[in-house]
Amino acid sequence: MNKEQAPDGAPHLIRHFNTLQATALNMSNMIGIGPFLTIPLLISALGGPQAMLGWLIALLIVIPDGLVWSELGAAMPGSGGSYVYLREGFGRVTFRRLMAFLRRRFSLRLNLRFERGAFGRLMAFLFIWQFIISGPLEIASGYIGFAQYLDYIWKAPQFTAPIGGIKVYSVAIVIGLINIALLYRQITRIGKITVSLWIGTLLTTGAVILTGALHFDPKIAFDFPPGAFNFSTGFLFGLGAASRIGVYDYLGYYDICYIGDEVKNPGRTIPRSVIISVIAVAVIYVAINFSIIGTIPWREFAPADEKKPLSDFVVSVMMERIYGSKVATGVTVMILWTALGSCFALLLGYSRIPFAAARDGYFFKVFSRLHPKHNIPHVSLLVIGVVAIICSFFSLGTVIDVLIATRIIVQFVGQIFAVASLRKNAPNLERPYRIWLYPLPSLIALAGWLFIYLTLDHKIILFSLVALAAGVVSFLAWSRGASKWPFTAPSPIPNR
Secondary structure: OOOOOOHHHOOOOOOOEOHHHHHHHHHHHHHOOHHHHHHHHHHHHHOOHHHHHHHHHHHHHHHHHHHHHHHHHHHOOOEOOHHHHHHHHHHOOOOHHHHHHHHHHHOOOOOOOOOOOHHHHHHHHHHHHHHHHHHHHHHHHHHHHHHHHHHHHHHOOOOOOOOOHHHHHHHHHHHHHHHHHHHOOOHHHHHHHHHHHHHHHHHHHHHHHHHHHHHOOHHHHOOOOOOOOOOOHHHHHHHHHHHHHHHHHHOOOOHHHHEHHHEOOHHHHHHHHHHHHHHHHHHHHHHHHHHHHOOOOHHHOOOOOOOOHHHHHHHHHHHHHHHOHHHHHHHHHHHHHHHHHHHHHHHHHHOHHHHHHHHOOOOOHHHHOOOOOOOOOHHHHHHHHHHHHHHOOOOHHHHHHHHHHHHHHHHHHHHHHHHHHHHHHOOOOOOOOOOOOOOHHHHHHHHHHHHHHHOOOHHHHHHHHHHHHHHHHHHHHHHHHHOOOOOOOOOOOOOO
16 A cells, blocks of 8 residues: 555655665665674684684575565565564464364363454564564664774774773763654655665775775684584584674664555565665675684684773774774774664664554554654654663673574564465465565575574573563553453354
């Protein structure tokens, strides 16, 4: 449905993003501060350049998962992305036989029959629940990275100690407020800002890649420690950690799906932007990482801890050693621009999710408000922006682990099953794009997400499960207050 027109002149979203702008949004989000910030964490995961295998595993996950996003996004282009896909994908699932058994077995008075749309409502709620945790955490990781690289300018060239907590908090607050201010305007202007930030991102990555290519030393890049590829349980969990960092850096290939109501010709634009973004950024990431480990010995910045503070701004150090402090400072400014572009893209997409849920009656109504002048979901934007600032007070490692863990079960794995459900229960749904070689890509993505999840620290896994259980309890409490399933009388089942 085209959202460009609304009855009685009511505020409405505008379809303005074309393929170029959509790709720019995705790539600005994907590249961001990630590869400049996490290479020390990546190398530390396996203790050497063999950790680059984590990038390969991550790529083998996000490519097929990108195809999942493309089919869902092209078929259901609406604000909210995963919220819409899970709601529609599971909304046709009833589990009639299972629910009837539970009702008879336990003699419960609840309406345990999953009526049409009930399971979709539950999954949509759980996604919003986990998003309230993971979305701001992802934005916060960009603020943390911004603060770390800004610290190079404040202290260069003396690398005395890692950035202090007060500096991180102060920078996060200032940059977070700037980010909100940039997005507090009409979408037509935002599209132009997105492209300009994307250009800055490409210039930054181009400078790093060119420098690495001109000064690449294979002896430094492939300085493997003894027993680097000896398979063991430790190696497997280390590979999982490296893959998790790789996945974190790739996150964002789907960002355009969150603002499907603001995309021109979404049936073509969304799949193209997702696929182009994944392939282009994969090439860029490989080049960036080899540029870094091919010019600076990895033992100088790994393991990434307080004893090796240059791990906070390793690219700045790389440029300083080759060109001097003035050039390094200039490149650092470009990296900061890239970080801002990433946070901008994230907040733009994520602010539309609570808006979409509230508009459809699945979240607090206040989040459905559109600004009367700018036609943007300003309440959602302000709330997500402020929560992201608060989340930046945690450590980067904690931020990455928690946001990945909370997303896998409901969002990434859930969407894979949503595709299968829709293909079975809605065969006539218009699909401008279909997953190539289905179901093979879905199975590959599913195996990859489970590998990432099961190699997480057990405390993180426990936290994600507790958060999920709390989400179910919250859903039941919210449903009871609204007199909705399962606290309503069962409606009659039509005879078949």
